[in-house]
Amino acid sequence: MPVVNPEKLVALQRNPDGIRNICILAHVDHGKTSLSDALIATNGIISPKLAGKIRYLDSRPDEQTRGITMESSAISLFFSMLRRSAPGATPEEKEYLINLIDSPGHIDFSSEVSTASRLCDGAVVLVDAVEGVCSQTVTVLRQTWVEHMKPLLVINKMDRLITELKMTPGEAYIHLSKLLEQVNAVLGSFFQGERMEEDLNWRERVDERIAAAAAKELEKSEKDVVGNSVDIDTMSANPEFEEKDDEDLYFAPEKNNVIFSSAIDGWAFTVRQFASLYEKKLGIKRTAMEKVLWGDFYLDPKTKKVLAQKHLKGRNLKPMFVQLVLEQIWAVYSATTGGDKGKGDPAMTEKITKSLNLTLPPHVVRSRDPRAILTALFSAWLPLSTALLVSVIESLPSPPIAQESRLPGLIDASPGHTHVDPKVRDAMVKSKSSKDDPVVAYVSKMVSIPESELPENKRRGGTLSPEEAREMGRRKRAEIARAQALENGTAEDPVNGLTEAIEDASLEEKKPQDEAQPKEHLIGFARIYSGTLSVGDSVYVMPPKFSPAYPHNSPEPQKVTVTALYLLMGRGLEPLTSVPAGVVFGIGGLEGHILKSGTICSQLIGSVNLAGVSMGSAPIVRVALEPVNPADIDKMISGLKLLVQSDPCAEYEQFSSGEHVLLTAGELHLERCLTDLRERFAKCEVQAGEPIVPYRETIVRAEEMKPPANKELGRGTVIAVTTSKQVAIRLRVRPLPAEVTEFLSKNFNAIKRLYSEHQAEKKGKQTEDQDGSDQEDVDEDGVVDHTKILSLAEFKKQLQATFESVKGQRDVWANVVDQISAFGPRRTGPNLLIDATKEGICGRFLNDNTTSSETPEQNTSSALSPASFSDKIAHAFQLSTLQGPLCAEPMQGVAIFLESVLVTPSPSEEESSLGRLTGEVIKAVQGGIKQGFLDWSPRILLAMYSCEIQASTEVLGRVYDVLTRRRGTILSESLLEGSSAFTILSLLPVAESFGFSDEIRKRTSGAASPQLIWRGYEILHEDPYWVPRTEEEMEDLGEFADKENVAKRYVDGVRRRKGMLVTGRGERREEPPTNTLTSTRPSFSDNYFGKFTSTFPPLLSCPLLISPSLTPRSLAFNSQFPTPSVPFNSIQFDLLTSVFRPQHQLTIELPRPTIARMSLFKPTQSQQNLLPMHSLSRTTSQEKSKEEPVVVASTAEVVPEKKRRYSKTIEYLIVITAIIILCTIIAVISIEVKGHGQKLKDSNSGGVYVNPEVHA
Structure with missing residues (x-):
């Protein structure tokens, strides 16, 4: 067929009834692109022989290399067919425009599937005949359900049932029936879930109406009970809920919405095609034949009548689909490729072609390639494009019909x-x-x-204009002359080289934006x-x-x-x-x-917002990027912005530390984004750091926990006192029940909406879309979440029910919902700030009459009250839950009770200033929350993938080996019916997933390929600070626990990445030390000093001399040390180096004994050359005469005095023991030598002498 002229396609756009907008959806490697090639070949764009091999719509080089689709791409196709306008009328040729969109099947690119499905009216869903329904198959079927697209099922790779599984036609029929049941079961689950939700909503509306009617009747007449009951009965009997029929929902071959195909061999058919084929032979009408060709119907060979299963009467007949359809397909494979025998039968092939009235080209008949004969025969008999495109036109709707059914729900x-x-x-x-x-x-x-x-910018025919041709020729001649000059050595003249360089250079300054x-x-x-x-x-x-x-x-x-x-x-x-x-x-x-x-x-007033698309997977993998050449930083940032715009799922963030971070859906998606960034958008070398994996921090009630820090107050209870001793805040930290944490995580958008409404009420503005509390929530990127957003009453009711369902400790959580003051972090997270004070200092978030965190009228001259610090406490709660004490990751499942706030007025008005106390209160509350957090047994939550792997029995052991080494958890394994392949479902930590796919393929030689789907966060039941305590644990594991602490490894990895201080090997001190620079507990949660330690280790290895320099520009940081009874001393770091051009000064508060016991570390010669010496001084006015110069080293932990003496004693003992052993060895050797010399002397004299000591 010749190539279709684009003008013809443009003309077909004017006929909307002849347009079909379809997308091809499937699991990865189920044959989408091969199917697309077969359709593209009908328009002459590619050769039919290359269909399934060239992968035309995979235009990216990495797509061709990997053999998978990474980006959705569209193409417009022309198709014409004869159709009757009415039964019995003369067929007329009608032309159609097929807008085809090919989409990826890999889970990392599910966002591409979402963008493709929104534009289409119908979907062609492919399922592998052997693998059946896979994880991504369920995802794409859900996508068609959400977008209200009409699906068309294609069971592809039918040839694998013949060539790989060696099935008989009867076995293949049973296998296909079960596969069809699996697909319909998925659709049935979607339908059932939607009906249950509609039924629940209907019942809630009925209850509300009954309650409203009852209240209205009671207002009219409290005595008229009869009338009230009549109204209630009438309201409840209102037949509002309508049942929907799911008959047209499922796939059934008799409805011609199922296609059986083999894209690689170029054939496909529907039941209608074979019904037309047998209409004349059997004398049965095509419409009647379509209904009985699939299912438990049998053909009586004698009477030529169709029998149902109950009329068989014990006869062993084959189903009609097996006898009339599958056996014919199997016969073609047996005649051409030989089937099980491996040899074709030319005579049988000729007989088949004659019976089907087919004519094959002579060169194909004489070909020795059996596959060439097979594809040519099927292309002439059952061409794939004809079966698929005819089904698309007849089964899928045109834009006017589709929009009439789809758009009302989309607009609403x-x-x-x-x-x-x-x-x-x-x-x-x-x-x-x-x-x-x-x-x-x-x-x-x-x-x-x-x-x-x-x-x-493209030239038709590839011709150049005369001016362009002359310019290109001049450049070519100049390049040739320069190359010859280099070969002859004439370019060695410095004058000529400088002249050429000046001529080539432009005197105009290049602008960065250019x-x-x-x-x-x-x-x-x-x-x-x-x-x-x-x-x-x-x-x-x-x-x-x-x-x-x-x-x-x-x-x-x-x-x-x-x-x-x-x-x-x-x-x-x-x-x-x-x-x-x-x-x-x-x-x-x-x-x-x-x-x-x-x-x-085209208009602003009254326009519609079609919101966003529903992304299949959120970006979870983050990497920090930096250009190889620092001068290319602007190019990289511009390239990142272009990348984010062109990729539906990629996101770009810039952290406060200055890092440029790229967020992607998975490892494969990350590779594609980095390739595009380097080669297309930034066009410079960019290096990526180690993937940044998100974690969460939480606390649990473990069986074995250390004693509480304050037994009188109880576990988790802390009294936070400000530095000036004016404000004392009593806090109680407790772990939230798992059910409540899960509820808060699921209803993230509801909390977000409620907070927006509170803010709007506080500002005196009308809340936007008050009547649409159940609408979808859209973010700045146009991504929509289809989960139902609860109203305030529903949210409060369900949260209270969740607390009541918790087993045990009901007295602790009684009436907690009414006392909730804030959610955190970012005001929407799964942590609670509960105001348990009698006055309700911080407000009640879920109460209708009050709003949360209302800032009182502040007057510095008036007396301070506990309510003056409500917003400060709420702010400290948000900061603390955003960065936990383990590794500065967000908290999850933590409840902080505010029990009391005590304010002690100061006689001096200046000292009681609210502005000065703001920082002190925030600092004290943060420290109190972290201390209460660490009073429990801390845990980290790992980001997890749900991993699905299909593997044969030969490589099953290797798959389990790789999963075990990467800390995977096997959930289930099931044998695929009719094959020796297993489907393994497991959980895999995201931190262990990098390189997992490549390792699986290498270990299994490509026989297994995993699919990783974002699952959520799972708790790791291991205390990162656990050390052996009992005698049994000491005997089994040693003092430092030889068993690896996996949780501590993860925590230390995050702390190193963030530049935070990392403690020693599994060491955990019960009491905070006062004589070391760093604590075994996490300190400097996210401050400049921690990042400075990681970024500039040579600078902090240099000794710092003392000099008093305290300026108002000093930066104060919290040190996590407990407040001692004596006041703190301030250490002032004066960093006047070439590294920091502006003057930076850091102030750190430390106990007095810490300063007195700092160790001296001498810098290396290279460090002395790099950075100058710096001065440091204690600025305390007291005891200035007693001050001594001290030297600080901040890259290593300073050893305590007792431990240093103990280590010195051990060193002396080791040396003494070694000397004693050496002396003993020398003495024994001397005795042996002496005895041997005496023996030689006696033998020479002929006598025998026995040394009694040696003999003994």
Whole structure:
């Protein structure tokens, strides 16, 4: 077939009834791209012989190398077929436009699947005939359900049942029946879950109406009980809930929504095709034949009648699908490739071709390649493209039909849907394409296209203009002359070389923005729902959080001009002048206006926001990036911004430490992003650090815990006193029940919405979309969460029920819900600040009448009260839960009770200033929370993947070996029916997952490939500070526990990465030391000093001399040491080095004994050359005459005095023992030598002498 002219495709866009927007969805390696190749070959874009091999839509080099799709890509195809307008009418040729989108199957790129599905009306879902339903198959089926797309099932790789599993047609039929049941079971679970939710909502509405009616009747007449009951009965009997039928939901071959195919061999069929084939032979109508060709129906060979299973009467007949369909397919394979025998039968092949009235080319018949004969025969008999495209046209809806059923639900789920203009709504639902109708389009993602590949920059035919040809020739001649000069040695003249360099150099100064200007352009991947969009039109770009109720709220929609429109053709683009409703297209001019996704509308007032897409996986893997050449930092930042815009799932953050961090969905996604960053966007060498894995910190009630720090107060109870002794705050830290923590984590968006409403009420503004408490929550990137958002009453009710369901300690959690003051960290996390004071100092977050953390009127001249510190305590709670004491990771599952706040007024008005006490209160509360946290048994929570692996029995042991070494937990294993392959489900820590896929493939020689899906956080039941305590533990494990503490290894790794101080080997001191610079407990949670230690170790290894220099610009940091009875001394670090150009001064508070016992570390010669000596001084005015110069080394822990004496004693004992042993050896050797000399003397004299001492 010749290549279809793009003008013909453009003309077909004007007929919306002839358009089909479809996407191909499947698990990885189930044959999506091979199927796409077969469809593309029908338009002559690639050769049919290369279908399944060239992978046309995989345009990236890494996609071709790995053999998997990483980016969704679209192509428009032409297809024509004969159709009857009515039964019995003459068939007429009709032309169709198929907008095909191929999507990835790997879990790391599930965001690409989400963006593709939003633009389509139907989905072709592929399932491997051998592997069956896999993890990603369930994901894509859920995607079709959420997006309300009509699916079409393709059971691919049918040839594997013949060539690999060696199944008979009867066995294959049973296998296919069970596979179909698995797919339908997945759809049934979606339907059942939705119906249960609708039923629950309906019952809640009925109860509310009954309660409202009862209250109304009681107000009218308290005595009229009869009338009240009648109204209640009438309300409850209202038949509001309608049952839905799921008959049309499932896949069934008799409905022609199931296709059996082998994309690699180029064949596919539906039941309808074989029904048409046997219609004349058996004399049965095609419509009747379609209903009985699949299922438990049998053909009587004598009477030619169809029998049901109950009429068999013991006869051993084959099902019609086996007898009439599968046996014919098996016969073709047996005749061409030989089947089990391995040899083809030319005579049988000729007989088959004659019976089917097929004509094969002579060169194919004479070919010795059996696969060439096989593909040629099937292509002539059951071509894949015909079966698939005919099913797409007949089973999947056109844009007008699809939008009429899909868009009402999509619009109702959008923010502020009640304020959408009815004209806009009507145009979208009815797919109006007139120029006067409002234009509404949705951009699902931004695609980066090299500037050279844009249609306006391409030359037709590849010809050059005369000027360009002359310029290119001149450059070539100059390069050849320069190369010859280098060979002849003429370029060694320095004068000539300098002259050439000056001529080549530009005297104009290069601007940084010119150097960093990208050669990539961002094109919007869009679908238009109404109106007609043309080049040059001005449209509004709606941000993800736009609401038509408040159209001018910040950020206000921007008006942009459409600069270009494109027809998407896989690896290329074709220019368009306009696009009507129902078309998938590319749009230019949105660069810098849309980050990831957005809505385009021709009007601002009454427009609609189609919100965002539902991402399959959140970015969990983070890496810090830096350019190899520091001068390329601007290029890297610009490249990162382009990468984030062009990738739906990638995110970019800049930490407070200055690190540039890239967030990706997985290891494979990270590799692709780094490749794009280096080669396309930044165009400079970028090096990535070790992956940054998130952790969580929590506390548990363990069987064996150390005694509480204060037995009188109880475990977890702390009295935090400020430095000035004016404020004393009593806190109690407790672990939250696991059920409550899980509930808070699941309802993250509900807490976020409630906090926004509280803030709006506090500011006196109307809360946006009060009536849409159950709407979806959209973030800044346009990502939407489809989980239902609870209202305040529902959230409070369910949280109270969760607390009541906790077994044990009900008295502790009684009435806690009414006392909740804040959630943390970031005001939405799974930690609670509970105000247990009688006055309610910090407010009640979940009470309707009060708001949380209301700042009282502050007057520094008035007397201080506990309420004056409410916002300070809440702020300290947020800081503490954001950075826990173990490794500065967020806390989870911790409840902090505020029991009392005692304020002691100072006689001096200046000393009682609220401004000065603010920092002291925050510092004291932070220290108290961390001390109470460490009073329990601390734990870390690991980020976990759910790992699914399919492996044969031969490599099963190797898979288990790799999983065990990487601390994986096996959940289940199941044998795939009809094969020797096992499906293994396990949990794998994200920290151990890097390189896991490559190791599995290497150990199994490619026979096993894992799929890693984000699961959540799982607690690691191991105390990172555990050390042997009992005598038995000491005997078994030694003093320092020879057994590796895995939790401590993870904690130390995070602390080293963050530049925090790391303690010794498994050592944990019961009491905080006062004579060391660092504590065994974590200190300097996230301060400049910790980062400074990691970044500049030579500087801190240098001795620092004492000199008093205290300035107001000093930076004060907390030291985590307990407050002693004596006041603290201040140490002032004066860093006047070339490394820090501005003067930086660090103030650290330490106990007096710490300063007196600091050890001296002499720097190396290289360190002395690098950095100068610095001075340090105690600035305490008291005892200045007693001050002594001390020298500090901050890169190593200072050894205590007692331990140093003990180690010296051991060294002396070792030396003395060695001397004694040496002397003994020398004495024994001398005796032996003396005895041997005496023997020689006696033998010479002929006598025998026996030394009695030696004999004894």
